[in-house]
Amino acid sequence: MNDLDLWTIDYGLLTKFGKNILKDNSIIPIYEHEIYIFIASNNANINEKLLQDIFGKPTKNLLVDSQSFNFELLHQDIKYQLFSQGKKSLQNKDSKNNEESYISIFLETLFLSAIALQSSDIHIESLKNSFVIRYRIDGILVQFFRFDIDLFPIISSSLKLFSKLDISQKRIPQNGRFSKKLIEKNFDFRISILPTITGESIVIRILDNQKAFLGLQHIGFCDDVYQSIKKNINFSQGMILITGSTGSGKTTTMYSIINELDKKKKKIITIEDPIEYNIEGIMQVPINEDIGLNYEMVLKNVLRQDPDIIMIGEIRDEYALRIAIQAALTGHLVIATLHTNDASKTINRLLDLGAKPYLIASVLRLIVSQKLIRVLCQDCKEQVIYENKMIYKNVGCVKCNLSGYRGRTIITEYFEFDDVIAKIIKEQQDISQIALHTKYEKINENAFKKVLDGTTSMDEYNLHAI
């Protein structure tokens, strides 16, 4: 089957030959040659006469699979808008004012469509003769738009202008952020621009304030995990670790925990790299390695600030861990994230970072290890039988962008520290024994519950939980 994503579609042909008749007959014109016209369809036997009537010249038919064909049709209107706005800004390249306004409209359309599709990131990548725009939706990249390379420098310059970066600089990486008012609402974006051999790779993270400030009970934890976090953040000292790989939703969990804390009666200081959201009532300190402001240095100074709760964006090295443990031993509650894949490996990671077993045993209160898993679309999921059990599978409809999934939820494994676990660690016994001594649910067990209750599918389980 051919891949429609590889083609730069001339959306101008839609108006030339009649959008409705093309749509009704499941035809997408791709480009027009002097002698023939190139079209895409998911039907191998389109009526020749019909094609002749519509186009008045011979056609070459690119057969594509129904999934990508339908995806293209679903977003055709918005892509047509992007196409026209892109063309207009190219035509008005030399008249400064118009170029800016057309490209602004193009970018606004792009941001709005990415937000409407619940994307977390927009990737704009220059290739040799064209550039592509891809959205990350529920953790997966989907190509959305492809256009001539001529427009890329204009987009790149505008985005650099928005984020107050150096427009003339195309050879070193640049990072920044900007805000935009879109349909009466303010949105924050974080941007990273990386030079590549064909130009630049631009990634825009859409910072969704609403998602970040969801309460802890609304981000997908099972009740027992939620209750355990609630209980442990009320202690005045000790350490809570949220662990997981990149993109496992640790940051959202951290911000949701901050929301639960008593900001009035407690001094809360966060150390973050970078700071994603500003929160009223707490002190947020950004890491800046360029001027030597690393976790270790910030942590040392945070301790002189009489804090009650210290949040550490990520414990990366033994120095930061050592100070964090000291803080947790001396009357502070430390909440931190760590990059590990499961809860029991977290102890090993701490030992690798040089932490003494007796210290780990005395400061740790709770480890929550998390991953994200896609949630089945409620409008199109279908019942299937799996080993005598009723579960659901993904199908795909207009509401879920044909993927069968909408949004993600958290799967977890966690353990709370008690005397038995502390003893195992202190005496450096086999850490895998911990599981035998606590009501400890493995991440795959937790995920399978979410298969059985219809939250997710077996495919997602196989992809993320084992």
Ligand SMILES: [Zn+2]
């Ligand atoms: Zn659906």
